[in-house]
Every structure is written in structure tokens, then in C-alpha cells.
């Protein structure tokens with residue numbers, strides 16, 4: 176049996192979250208979801224790219240603010256004498272857009288990998304710091320947890336594995352039955368992410384590789400947005416796209432910037448000019464310094 180937009184809403188929602196039949200109706204506009212969808216039947220987590228437990232986080236509405244801080248971070252890959260990052264420090268306030276540019280091979284991707292917890296700094300620290308209205312810290316610094324960082328790699332579509340859009344987004348979800356709260360959060364997070372990136376107009380049954388270049392990037396973003404990340408990082412988000420898709424992705428990031436803290440590595444400086452709040456240049460040898468975009 177296929178679930179479509181015509182399926183009664185309570186059933187569609189119950190299907191995704193396996194709720195008891197007494198659960199009140201809820202809107203969940205999934206299309207073409209099938210009961211045999213492998214993403215919903217496996218009993219194990221197939222991927223680590225969706226990390227748990229989720230902590231549903233809504234954007235703060237008080238006057239306190241948080242910054243993401245990188246302090247004196249150096250990185251030497253294990254077993255080498257090579258220093259790829261050399262005492263890198265910078266600070267990015269929440270809900271702002273940071274851009275790192277610089278020559279190929281200077282260490283930009285390496286830095287993003289440290290922020291996402293894929294590698295560990297050899298020295299230095301990466302943390303978030305909460306401040307009060309008066310600009311003074313109101314809590315001790317907290318290490319930036321990799322679970323709270325969303326990363327979209329360069330050419331993310333190369334890593335798509337599933338047969339349809341829905342399975343691609345839910346690929347790393349837990350397969351065992353979770354609590355009602357967990358499943359509800361995931362379902363609502365999925366709906367929000369799909370809407371945010373503008374994928375709501377397309378069938379979730381479509382093969383990810385049949386999407387246009389721009390829509391593939393939207394899908395890659397949606398995967399990271401099911402749980403709202405504290406920090407969203409993107410490596411060369413415009414690479415390989417035509418002018419129309421590039422403009423669409425920039426527009427989407429402009430929209431996301433209102434809700435999220437975004438850090439981008441890119442060579443495409445012109446397109447991002449209107450979004451950038453802070454920018455840094457990575458020099459060869461892994462030296463980072465704050466610098467305006469050279470336009």
C-alpha cells in the first residue's frame with residue numbers, strides 16, 4: 176500500500192512514527208512513501224551521519240547570545256610531521272554567516288573537518304561561549320559537540336546512497352523503536368527540513384540522482400537540517416552548479432542564515448558577498464586571518 180498526499184493525515188503521521196491509533200491527527204505531507212521503504216524497516220542504524228540523541232533546539236528569543244570560538248587550533252595528521260593548521264583562531268557569532276577563502280591546499284577543508292569532529296585538533300580548542308546582554312560570559316565555555324554540527328561536504332551528491340529522497344533523508348535514523356517524543360521530533364524535523372530547503376514540491380519517491388544539481392544540494396542540506404544544528408558548515412556549496420542553481424543555493428542560504436549559524440568555505444566570493452558577516456583568508460601553511468572579501 177502506498178501512502179500519498181490523499182492518505183488521511185492521521186494515518187500518514189502514524190505510519191512514520193508508529194503511533195497508537197488513538198493519537199490525535201497531525202499534518203505530515205509526505206508523498207509516495209511506501210510501506211516497504213527500507214529506510215523505515217531496518218533495525219539498525221546504517222550511517223553515522225545522522226547523530227543521536229537529538230536535542231530539539233529552537234532558536235533563542237532572549238537577548239543572550241552565543242559565539243563559536245576556535246582558539247589556537249593546530250593540526251598535524253597522526254604519523255606525519257606536517258602541520259596543516261597553524262594556531263588558527265576565530266570567532267563566529269550565532270546566526271551569522273562566515274566565509275573562509277584561500278588558495279587550494281591551504282587547509283580550509285581540514286579546518287572544517289576539525290569543527291565537525293571528524294578529526295581532533297593536535298592542540299587548541301573549539302567551543303561555544305554564551306554571553307549575557309552586557310557582553311560578559313554567563314556560563315563556562317562548552318566544547319562544540321560534533322552531534323550539534325551539520326556538515327555538507329563538497330559535491331555531497333556523490334555520497335547519496337538511497338533509492339529515493341525520503342530514504343536518503345532518513346538513512347541514518349535509528350531503526351529500533353524509539354520513544355514517542357523521539358519519533359515525533361524526527362517526523363516534525365523532517366517536515367521542517369523539507370520545507371526549509373524547498374523540496375516540498377517534489378515527490379519523496381524520486382531517485383536522488385534524478386534531481387537537478389540544485390535540488391541535489393537542497394537534499395544534502397535537508398539531511399543536515401532535520402535536527403537544527405548549532406553550526407552548519409558547507410564546503411564549496413556552489414561547486415559544479417550552473418548559474419541558475421548557484422543563484423538558488425545562495426538564496427536558500429540567505430534564508431537559512433536568519434535561523435542558523437553558517438560557516439562556508441568557498442572560492443566563489445562574489446556570489447556570497449551579500450550574505451557574509453565575517454570572512455577570513457586561509458594562507459598556505461594553515462594560517463588564518465580575518466580579511467574582507469577581495470572583490
Ligand SMILES: Nc1ncnc2c1ncn2[C@@H]1O[C@H](COP(=O)(O)OP(=O)(O)OP(=O)(O)O)[C@@H](O)[C@H]1O
Nearest residue numbers: 252255257259277278279280281282283284285286
Ligand atoms: N591526512 C593528511 N595527511 C597529509 N596531508 C594531508 C592530509 N589531509 C590533507 N592533507 C594536505 O593538507 C593540505 C590542505 O588540504 P585541504 O584539503 O584542507 O586544503 P583546502 O584549502 O581545502 O584545498 P581546496 O581549496 O583545494 O579544497 C593539502 O596539501 C592536502 O594534500
